[in-house]
Amino acid sequence: MMNQIRDILSKAKLEVIENEKFLSLIIQNVPTGLIILDDNNNVKHTNRAVTKLLGLPVFTHLNQLRIINQDFPDMFRELKAGDNNKQIKILNEKEEKEVSLSVSSIKIKSGTLRIITLYSIDDALEAKEMESWVKLIRVMTHEIMNSIAPITSLTDTLLYSYKQDSSDPQILKDTTIEALSIINSTAIGLTSFVESYRRFSGVAKPSRTPIRLFTFINSLLMLEDAELRSKNIDVILNCDSEDLMVFADSSQLSQVIVNLLKNAIEALNNTEHRKIEISIVSREDKTQINIANNGDPIPPEVLENIFIPFFTTKENGSGIGLSVSRYIMRLHGGNLKHSFENGWTIFTLSLLNDNSNLAS
Template structure:
């Protein structure tokens, strides 16, 4: 309205010839007002574009100041901020639902594995116990000593040995679960990672030579010291190294390579082999407790290893290209603090 009034008065003054100079001044003022309006609209359009780009890029940290500018700008900024909050809250609820679903699936998978392992151990024990009882009992009555032969005694001894072995396996399985459930807090100290890796090389060199597996260690500097629980980190490295050796069991020209790199505030330890690899759909399942693709094994090693690394405030990651490179990466903070750790 101000633009129309000022420009109208200016044009009227020029046309009538009574106020030509004032008319020109009025038109200039009108043009200035038009320029201010265009600048205001452009600024508003830029804010709208910025808001829409932020939504498209999933940027949830965008905030428009609600205390400055004109009333219209403050109202617009408040509306933008409200929409942004609603979108963020919706995304957060969606993420929580996905996490709950994954947690439920993990527990469901764990219960299936536990049930499967326990039943596999108990079922043959029950069956074998019934068979052994039949050697010494007839129609719910004990057999006489004359009816018991040396063959029966021999079979009973072998059967009892089998029951003992199966029972021991079940106890080991239960012990593995207890170890995972009651893992102690790390006791960090400064120690030589270089020495630990060289000791592991000496420990497994004979087995590596026997299997004709090439082995190499590459360090970003000759002597590397880190703050961590040496015993727990050694347990993780031993487990990953044994897994790599087992993966190359039936492969010619196998190789294992350990690379230690400096990632700023973190240190990376990569255990790389050229084995058959891990299928993409199994790369997260291998960290589920008691999940295993091996014919033997408890399926506890990788789950326990990831938990140990998380308790150190780090990460255990995996990537795999079959028969090219399977890499387990340990990311650890150089300055470990207990309050940085997560379980």
């Protein structure tokens, strides 16, 4: 009987060990980051999604969060069960991410454990943002075009009246010409505004073909060579391999890169030793193109709006360059992000290596 009891206990222990391994495997592979803290705020367990989100090779203590943000260790210690959908920004060496936090707790024999979940909401936020902007643009385009029609009609009516009525020629002429001038000026402005909307909302679905990036970017630099030389700007192009290929719409990708190059050139106007560095880096699932300049950084009050359509600080700017560029990258299943490191303003284009994964 004792032997039977021993066998039962041994079997039960093996089942517990197997269940622990199974649960540990699940935890490690879920896309949501998990941090488990004990009563003393010691990190008892984390998974791979956490280290990926935080950009840390290992994460064993809350104080390590100071690398990302000085306030994070204290903030995580003060989190309580029920704190849900708290949003924070995590800036690591690669990019900035919007992360949602939720906290729950469980009591066990040794004390209370807090379970903090971290979930990146960048993709969801950006997709929703772009969808909202496109809908708004379509509606406003329709309304503005309806406004232009009566203006054009009024112009025709005034011109006809001017030709027919000669009872008071000078007054009629002065009044009518002034009215026509105002109407035409308004019509031109509205037409230009509508065209900007159309350019943003009318970006076609990418027609992707293989592109040898090093050669492709070199050809784009040749287009800007005259301006780069006239402004004494040094350009450095680094690539993991000159044979590196991506699948993209060459016309749309050139539009994005040329726009970023022009922005970089403008940012260097007040800089003495002007430099632009372009690096092409291949990773497991994506290829990154980093376009960096050592010019003046983007002011904080401007930075949060740079990807919003029609926001501009330039006197003659349309405000759609960066928003269209990000939209194009999203259509490719990639992204466009800004960062600032060691005096360099960097715009990073990400393209998925899998040519079958396109945004619908």
